[in-house]
Amino acid sequence: MKHIIESQQFDQKFINKIFSLADKLEKKTDNSLKGKIMASLFYEPSTRTRFSFESAMLRLGGSVITTENADKFSSAVKGETLEDSIKIVNNYADVIVLRHYESGASEKAAKVSRIPVINAGDGVGQHPTQALLDLYTIKKELKSIDGNIIALVGDLKHGRTIRSLAYLLGKYKDIKIYFVSPKPLKVGNDIKEYLKRHKIAFEEIENIELIIHEVDILYQTRIQKERFKTDREYKKFKGFYQIDSKLVSKMKSKSIIMHPLPRIDEILLEVDKSPKAVYFKQAKYGLIIRMALLKYLLA
Numbered sequence: 001m002k003h004i005i006e007s008q009q010f011d012q013k014f015i016n017k018i019f020s021l022a023d024k025l026e027k028k029t030d031n032s033l034k035g036k037i038m039a040s041l042f043y044e045p046s047t048r049t050r051f052s053f054e055s056a057m058l059r060l061g062g063s064v065i066t067t068e069n070a071d072k073f074s075s076a077v078k079g080e081t082l083e084d085s086i087k088i089v090n091n092y093a094d095v096i097v098l099r100h101y102e103s104g105a106s107e108k109a110a111k112v113s114r115i116p117v118i119n120a121g122d123g124v125g126q127h128p129t130q131a132l133l134d135l136y137t138i139k140k141e142l143k144s145i146d147g148n149i150i151a152l153v154g155d156l157k158h159g160r161t162i163r164s165l166a167y168l169l170g171k172y173k174d175i176k177i178y179f180v181s182p183k184p185l186k187v188g189n190d191i192k193e194y195l196k197r198h199k200i201a202f203e204e205i206e207n208i209e210l211i212i213h214e215v216d217i218l219y220q221t222r223i224q225k226e227r228f229k230t231d232r233e234y235k236k237f238k239g240f241y242q243i244d245s246k247l248v249s250k251m252k253s254k255s256i257i258m259h260p261l262p263r264i265d266e267i268l269l270e271v272d273k274s275p276k277a278v279y280f281k282q283a284k285y286g287l288i289i290r291m292a293l294l295k296y297l298l299a
């Protein structure tokens, strides 16, 4: 595997290999990427993905060159195409981690790149490395991925993390997915068709109360302000779902609450102290998963 573009490209053998590498990297120091350089090109804001990739590279002994706000601080401002920028960065680095506002940007980049391109989120497209760390969190916290009932909640129309995770869950057994969203923010047909082809049971609902007692995983997401045309449109949905302690008390005893973060108001702070709340741990797992990916691609 050269480039990491979308979740559909991962099979269970690859996923297990990355998980087992991540398990090992949690426990020991590793300098296997000494002499290698990672370029992180971020055309959209990020805290977790950029810092965890950069920290992962440094922890493996490699080096990092980086531009955040690439749409303002790279030659994109002067009108350089993404493809030309990628060809140039090929001369200076061994791997490119790309976040872009355009769905399909990583695929475009990969087509002109000799070195691996990792999709770190492309608009409303996908976020495959987030999906891997999400799956790893489920494995670590619930011991098994097969057999779980998961509610994907929030802005499912614009949410790239739920899109990538749904594609990955399609590769497992006895999974049931509840897509919980306001009607105008329903998940895309491409995901539903994929799940049907892979015989994964799913339902679309609006009222989270109806299924909260059933789920093993409550995967909450934020309403994505930056994807709405107007503030007025965004405000129609802001605060549509708010997970509070009362709702959490209705969940099964061994269930967990996940969130790709950042959170705005969709999980109240009072929930953070619940043993079910694993979203900060989830972000922490992102570091070893990204170390494992970089080692797999470069070592």
Ligand code: CP
Pocket: 045, 046, 047, 048, 049, 050, 121, 127, 130, 260, 261, 262
């Ligand atoms: N989960 C996630 O992608 O977070 P950032 O936007 O902070 O990278």
